[in-house]
Amino acid sequence: MDIYGFLLCSFLFLCIHFFLTKRKFNRKRLPPGPTGLPVLGSLLTIGNRPYESLSKLSKTYGPLMTVKFGMINVVIASSSDMAKEILQKNDQAFIGRPTPESVAAGKFYDMSMVWSSAHSLHWKKLRKICNSQLFTTQRLDSLQDLRILMMKKMIARLDEACEAKEQLHVGRLVFGTTLNFLSNTMFSGDLFDMKSDAMVELKELMGELMEFAVKPNVADFLPFLRPFDPQGIRRGITGLYDRVHRFLDAIIDQRIRHRASNDPSERFGDFLDVLLDQTEEHELSYTNIMILFMDLFVAGTHTTTATMEWVMAELLHNPPVLAKAKQELSKNIPPRAVVQEQNLPHLPFLDAVIKETLRLHPAAPLLLPHLTEQEVEIHGYTIPKHTQVFVNVWSILRDPDNWDDPTHFKPERFLNSEIDIRGRDCKFIPFGAGRRICPGSNLAIRMVNLMLANLVHNFEWKLPNGLKPEDVDMRGGFGIALQKYKPLVAIPLMVKAD
Structure with a gap:
């Protein structure tokens, strides 16, 4: 059979699969939504800014709708009431996570607190450590001197940059500072310097990793493409994971x-010491x-880089x-004084x-996807087990039912x-x-x-050109x-002390 015959047979098979799957799901009363195309579903409609296009679709189909992402049925919640149903009232049913290809490429993804099931003992163990040991007010207060050092x-x-009259990519500046914040909180300040080889390597690794992690991957929604890795995401990110693992192992x-x-x-007394103290009590391994x-x-x-x-x-848009x-x-x-954490209240x-910035520009506008671990009924609709669910917080945070003049920065x-x-x-x-x-979230805030x-306090800022x-x-x-969409470039000007 030549290549064209093979492609034709593959297309016919996928069309039959699409219609059989559609009939199967229609036996359940799923939330309404667009019909979509065979195989592709509504991927072309969703486009490059899914949070915006899904918000528009919700005006037609309602705050709880079903949209086909390629061959995958996905339920979208677009109102605060529906978010409450999913994230609070029925959270036991929606507690799972689907595993994207970019995550599955890592050797130990099933150990991740982000992607493992919240029903698992492993997830509960990690969450308990985070809530009781790492992110307590007392622990964060004890490390604030390190964060002030990073501010200096x-x-x-x-x-x-002021002396050189340099134009700065604000995102790059914040990215490096955030890595310093996190590395000091996790490993203490003695291990890293802004210009050290270790810090430069970590910045490069995390920058490349983030590029792959946030890139939409068509193989997540067209499963028959997964073996081919058409965008090269699995191939590219696997090596990065290995390098980051080696780096953290050495630390x-x-x-x-x-x-x-x-x-x-x-x-x-940093996060690493706390976690090493927990290895026996909580059966925590070094890989964990x-x-x-x-x-x-x-x-x-x-989260921090995007928000900053x-x-x-x-601020530059609204003088x-x-x-x-x-x-x-x-x-x-x-x-010209360094603002301290005790000044913030x-x-x-x-x-x-x-x-207000987080309201208009949430770093994760659809949050991370949830996965139903049991069949659940919401507002008369039945959502089957193993259904992906997104909460469109971008839409909720711009909902005129919740906010006056929602598209303006106030x-x-x-x-x-x-x-x-x-x-x-x-x-x-x-x-x-x-x-x-x-x-x-407490540390991020x-x-x-x-x-x-x-x-803002120590510098004036102006736009270039x-x-x-x-x-x-x-x-x-x-x-x-x-x-x-377009990185922010600005020029810092020194504020002189009186």
């Missing part, structure tokens, strides 16, 4: 040797620690808001600016507001909700507030992650 290094880097081995040859009083650090690095760098680039873009934030900082902090407008809406950012109110869930809410306060505030490109990028 960031300010020194920006002072050099853990170095710490084990340090602990063996030094008195316990000389321990660092390595994969947990992978999870924290990937999630932490993406968006918030700086919004009156930037001026108001600078005024609040000037009233509370001396000129006295900066309510700055906090409101960050919350930080004042969060002043004196009781809206909670930690998942209790499903109108505002940039970090998710329920038992699969991001465990590191601290990092973003501290970085933004120091960037004579650009005006209205020229700042505020479009979102392609894919499932909400990054800027």
Whole structure:
């Protein structure tokens, strides 16, 4: 049989499979949705910005709809009420995760707290450690001196840029600073320097890994393409995983040797020491620690970097808001002083600016996908077992039923507001909700507030090449992650002390 005959037979087989699958699912009363094309489903309709196109589809089909992503039935929740049904009221049914090809390429993906089932003992063990040991207020407070040290290094880097009148890619600056934040919190500051070979290697590895991780992969929705890896994502990311694993293994081995040859009083008290203390009590292996650090690095760098680039873009796009934030900082902090974490509770407008940025530009606009681990009924619709479910928080955070003038940047809406950012109110869930809410949200909020306060307080910012505030490109990028379509470039100017 020639190639054309083979392709024709393959297409006919897939069409028959499509219609048989459609008949099978139609026996259940699935939420409504577009019919879609054979094999491709609604992939062409969804396009490059799925959070936007799915929000538009929900205006036709309702806040709970079924959309075919290629050959996969996917249920989309687009309202706060439906998010509450999935993430809180029925979270036991939606507690699973599908495994994307980019994740399955890693050797130990089934050990990941992000991608393993929340019903598993392994997931419960890791979650307990995170909630009771790593991300407690006491633990985060104990490490704030390290974060202040990173702020001083960031300010020194920006002072050099001011002297050189350098144009900065804000995302790159924030990415490096975020990695420093995380590496100091996890491994302590003695291991890394902004310009050390280790830090440069880690920055390059995490940058390449993030490029692959957020790229939409057609093989996730057309399973017959998986063996062919048409976009090269599995091939490209497998080697990166191996390199990151070797890097983290070396860090853990170095710490084990340090602990063996030094008195316990000389321990660092960072995340790594905490986790090594848990290896016997919780039967935690060194591989478990390595994969947990992978999870924290990937999630932490993406969320923080994307949020910081968006918030700086919004401030440069809205000069009156930037001026108001600078005024609040000037009233509370001396000129050219490093903003400390204890100053943050006295900066309510700055906090409101960050919350409004998260509302308009959530780093994970569809959150991570959920997977039903049992058949469940919601509002008269039956969602079968093993169905993928996305919560479109981008749509929820711009819903006029929840927000006045929802498409405009208005930080004042969060002043004196009781809206909670930690998942209790499903109108505002940039970090998710329920038992699969991001465990590191408290650390992420601290990092973003501290970085933004120091960037705004210690420097003036202007746009390059004579650009005006209205020229700042505020479009979102392609894919499932909400990054800027056009990276933000700005020029820092030193603020002189009185």
